Amino acid sequence: MSYGSIIKVPFGPQHPALKEPGNFLFEVDGEIVVDVKPRIGYNHRGVEKAFELRTYIQNIYLAERICGICSDAHTTCYTQAIEELLGVEAPPRARYIRVIIAELERIHSHALWVGIAAHEIGFDTLFMYVWRDRETVLDMFEMISGNRIHYAMNTIGGVRRDIHADMVSKIKKGLDLLEKRLKYYLNVVQTEQTILKRAVGVGILKPKDAVDLCAVGPTLRASGIKNDVRVDDPYAAYDEIAFNVITHDGCDVLSRILVRCEEMLESIKIIRYGLDSMPEGIIRVQVPMKVPQGEVVSRVEAPRGELIHYAKSNGTTKPERYKVRSPTLGNIPALCKMLLGGYVADIPIVLAGIDPCFACMDRMAFVDVKKNKEWVWTMQQLRRKYAKK
């Protein structure tokens, strides 16, 4: 039903979905969203410039702090890029440890997201239970790396810490508990009316739109498209590990929840395989401080989707240019598509549906050195400028 007049509703910048700033201007006709204008850039921290001012060793920790939740994905991508420039390869054991840490991180990130999604649809009981069980993963991280969130495991030429035999048994015990709990949550998501009523048929993203708008990660896989960097362009030890790429073709929020829940179970299998078949040997190789001239692009499947890092070196100890394309930025156009035609009440869950991470994303700013001016462009301005050409 149309009310005949269109009202503009600003949403954010005070955490519209997750606890991070991002602004969306909705045009609503009654309860129906007819237009969305995203505005990003509230979390711009100048990370890329900071990369140019620090040495390659210091940048590992900077890359880690682009985002707290996918901290390992960023360092894997960074170290991979620099290793390629240096022409070294991480030892086999280090590559397996990277896979194990990356998959543990996927579980912790997806579990966090399932909790958030439950919170957004007003199901706080599930949110509390999922987050309690997520602590199991965080405790494992603390045991392996010495910290819960910023593991600092990767270094250029390998990993910093080994996974010892006594840790392996503890991790396996934790995984058994997690598997039991995750299977239970999968059952809850599929049967509980509280979730189904809010998630089925909400935030539809058709497969064609998903591809056209360059959606990535679980958002794309929930539209039924099999796309995963771990399979398409294997890095670390993923080429030696067999696993399924989870897809669902519901194209709605429920599919996004199911894809993430099943991915967590798949991750558990990968970790178990990794722990059992980890080769013995050294975990890191020594690398020089200076990196030879060159350019490189490195890709990693972060929990939220495809993460791209670009590095340009000039033969010194510091990079000349560094660029990060995080998965959330790739998902923003798809997000706008999902929101169109939906209800205002469904905005939070659809927004949260792509697992947005604004800290990762906000890196877009323009600087005119001659005029000494700085400004940020909105997505709309970008579109206006480039869509016509």
Next chain:
Amino acid sequence: MAFVKEALKQLFRRPATLKYPYEKLTLPRDFRGRPIWDMEKCIGCGLCFDVCPSGAIKMIGKGLEAEIKHYVDRCMFCGQCAETCPKNAITMSEEYELAGFDRSKMLYEYKRDT
């Protein structure tokens, strides 16, 4: 209905959290807390100062007379200094309760006994 059973079960379980200041979790073996310098071992090479990503370490003087200032409010506990140190003079301790209201108190100075 799957959830009702689970919710009822929780009534008879212990809480998942601890009463923090009174009860504490045991820390894992390789926990990364506040780094501590052993000035007996330190040779004042300055590598920790060079490598620190957040500029939390200052070195005053040179060589065997050097003093170390560690600004724990800037430190992010990555442990790169401890890893880089050629003499293993830096250890990551188990100290983590470092929050406070006064930043000037968050400076740890390491001097040499003369």
